[in-house]
Amino acid sequence: MTTPMTNKNVHQTDVLRPVTRFSVSNAEQTEDVGSRTLQRGLHLLDAVLASGRDGLRVVDLCRATGLERPTVYRLLTTLVACGYVASNGRFRYIVGPRLAEHAQRAVPSGFAERLQPVLTRVSEACGDAAFAIVREGPTSHCIARHVGTHPVQVLVIQVGTRQPLGVGAAGLALLSALPDEDVAAAITANSPDFVRYGSMTPDRMKILVRSTRERGWSVIGNHATRGVLAVGMAVLSKVGKPEAAISVASIIERMPRDRQQLIARSMRDALAELLPDGL
Structure with missing residues (x-):
């Protein structure tokens, strides 16, 4: 039987390198998803900031940001929990107390x-x-x-x-x-x-x-x-x-x-x- 030719300079660690590259790729993909989520959240926050004292409905926020309703609801939940956005009545959202305090200090x-x-x-x-x-x-x-x-x-x-x-x-x-x-x-x-x-x-x-x-x-x-x-x-x-x-x-x-x-x-x-x- 003919024995396959091998390169004596190739070590076991070299064979595993493709697996290492795949792991880094997964990390980069996770980072990209996180960046997109942050970008969407900030875009939504900009829309709320521009809404005035009466705020905007979810349908208005979807229109302003181009985001789907489930995404807007998910992001609003986080923003409200952190105090950056607050509900105004049952259907509208306005600037939250935490952001209002920062804005006041920014004057x-x-x-x-x-x-x-x-x-x-x-x-x-x-x-x-x-x-x-x-x-x-x-x-x-x-x-x-x-x-x-x-x-x-x-x-x-x-x-x-x-x-x-x-x-x-x-x-x-x-x-x-x-x-x-x-x-x-x-x-x-x-x-x-x-x-x-x-x-x-x-x-x-x-x-x-x-x-x-x-x-x-x-x-x-x-x-x-x-x-x-x-x-x-x-x-x-x-x-x-x-x-x-x-x-x-x-x-x-x-x-x-x-x-x-x-x-x-x-x-x-x-x-x-x-x-x-x-x-």
């Missing part, structure tokens, strides 16, 4: 205090309520407000209110001051929620952003609150980065074009005098 220290005198100056000049917001991803977060002296006050939001960036005047001013890629990302994230704000659409938001950039300040009405019109302006940092925004809101009858321009001028003057170096 730069002193912004509200530094913007409060600006709000007071503007509100006293026009008699209407003034507001200040900062950005949290694709949403706006109201951090301060000043109630005016006019008998009819439109308190459209309160301190702590979050809503899609751009549906209010301050949020629109801040959104318009961001780089193009950030604007596009915010509009995409908020698109599923726009219909709840006066039938806002992504195309309509893009037009408003373009108009705001051309004008230098924002104006928007009948979206966040019907019958209300507001004017907004971005607030820049010392290096020219958009960090916050302020706005004044009133009933539409009190906001003809010449008064809009007057309020915008009042905002610009107050920021120049009280925050000459920016936030």
Whole structure:
């Protein structure tokens, strides 16, 4: 019988190497599955963050993320258990207490205090309520407000209110001051929620952003609150980065074009005098 030729340099450990490679492949596959699950969970969390104070239903989250219903339910169970998401009633999901606490701590220290005198100056000049917001991803977060002296006050939001960036005047001013890629990302994230704000659409938001950039300040009405019109302006940092925004809101009858321009001028003057170096 002919004995098969063997290589004397081949040892038993060399023969086992294919098994070792197979084990590593399994580990890599497990890691890939874990990465995909994490990516899906973060995508779902982004959708919840962009949903505003009323939250979204599971069917809305499926539509926003492209995930199947069982996957959304499974991920929501984990996010709710960890406190990052909370249920709002029986069918909607909103930002959970743990994430809200992190977001609150993320607001730069002193912004509200530094913007409060600006709000007071503007509100006293026009008699209407003034507001200040900062950005949290694709949403706006109201951090301060000043109630005016006019008998009819439109308190459209309160301190702590979050809503899609751009549906209010301050949020629109801040959104318009961001780089193009950030604007596009915010509009995409908020698109599923726009219909709840006066039938806002992504195309309509893009037009408003373009108009705001051309004008230098924002104006928007009948979206966040019907019958209300507001004017907004971005607030820049010392290096020219958009960090916050302020706005004044009133009933539409009190906001003809010449008064809009007057309020915008009042905002610009107050920021120049009280925050000459920016936030």
